[in-house]
Amino acid sequence: MSPPDESFSTVFSHALRGEPCAVLGLGDAPQPLPVASWTAEADQHDREILGHCVGATLDIGCGPGRMAAALAAMGHDVLGIDVVHEAVGQTRDRGVAALRRDVLADRLPGEGRWGTALLADGNVGIGGDPQALLARAAGLLLDDGRVVVEVAGPGVRPTSGWARLQCDGTLSRPFRWAVLGLDDVGPVAGAAGLRVQETVEHGGRWVAVLRPSRT
Secondary structure: OOOOOEOHHHHHHHHHOOOOEEEEOOOOOOEEOOHHHHHOOOOHHHHHHHOOOOOOEEEEOOOOOHHHHHHHHOOOOEEEEEOOHHHHHHHHHOOOOEEEOOOOOOOOOOOOOEEEEEEOOOHHHHHHOHHHHHHHHHOOEEEEEEEEEEEEOOOOOOEEEEEEEEEOOEEEOOEEEEEOEHHHHHHHHHHOOEEEEEEEEEOOEEEEEEEEOOO
């Protein structure tokens, strides 16, 4: 009898501790997770992306905290949130405030008072419904706030479905995930009550700055 599947949090925690991990279900072949870059210090392109953040910033899906720590070093008030206990612990180890929270299910500190909601490293895929996630992020903002979201590049078609993590022979239970590309961010943002202020490339990574449609 094969061993039971583990939770997403358990398997992702193994990855954050350095075990090789891949995601299954988002393509024809397993896609290795770039955990080494997530656990490193923020690089030049990370900092360029963070340059679009204004005011107090909520880092949604903060992972091990490299972006949150860089924001703090840049002088921002910042809070990281993640569903994975290990991620929250590693973010706190960097000296940054972090909480174990589900952005789609939990009440969050400072709702309606954040200057920026950050969705880096493909975290717009959380929950498998980018429109719902962006609408939730919009509701966290000040009237003149912004969502800074990293998206896939031009020509990447939007997808949504079930994925699993595989780490050292252990599979996670299925979870919903999505991919949103640059070509489709405008309509999806519009349906979520946001408009695209600008899109910018930083070292081959694409970022959209979204503002509430009312502003």
